[in-house]
Amino acid sequence: EVQLVESGGGLVQPGGSLKLSCAASGFTFSGSAMHWVRQASGKGLEWVGRIRSKANSYATAYAASVKGRFTISRDDSKNTAYLQMNSLKTEDTAVYYCTRQGWDWYFDLWGRGTLVTVSS
C-alpha cells in the first residue's frame, strides 16, 4: 500500500526541540521529493519545507517562519524523512503532515499527520 506515516509529535515547552519522522512505503521513496505542511487547529495549510532526492543533491528549502529553526533530512535506506524542530514557539503548534511531491511542486500523497503542541 502506498502510504506515509508520521510519528514523533507530542507536547513540548517553548524553546524546546522535537523530531518528527515520516515512514514511506509502497513507492520509490529515494526518487521522491518530500515536503512538510502544517495546519494549526481550525486554520489553513502552511508549507513548512522540503527535501529533494539524491539526484538533486538533497536540496532543502524552508518557509521564512521556520528557517534557521527547522531542518529536514532523509534516510533513503530507511524510506524515512525527518523534521527536526528546534527553538519551538507556541505558534508552531499544529498538525504536521508529511507529503510526497507529484510531477511538479504539488502534493500527491499525504500522511495522516502528527500533532505538535508547544505549551508551558
Place this chain on the structure above:
Amino acid sequence: EIVMTQSPATLSVSPGERATLSCRASQSVSSNLAWYQQKPGQAPRLLIYGASTRATGIPARFSGSGSGTEFTLTISSLQSEDFAVYYCQQYNNWPLTFGQGTKVEIK
C-alpha cells in the same frame, strides 16, 4: 510571497446542485495551481493539478479551469461525500502558498 485568496469562505449547496469555487492569485501563477479536498479529521487529498488535470481516481464531476490569476473549481453535481473544505495552492513561485479554504456545506 504570492497570496492566494479563495471565495466564498463558505458555500451552502444542496445535494445534486453545482458548486463553483474561486481562487485568485496576487500575481500570475501561470497554470501552476492545485486543488485539494479536506474532510474533518483527515489529511487533504489532491484533486486537481496543472489547474485542470484531475488526479488519479478523482471523479469526473470535479473540474478545474483558469490560468494566470483567476481559477475555478467546479463540482458539477454535489454528492454527500463532497461536503468538505477545499484549498487551492500555487506552485509557480517560492514559497509555496495555499488559499485560506472554502467550506462547502449542506444547504
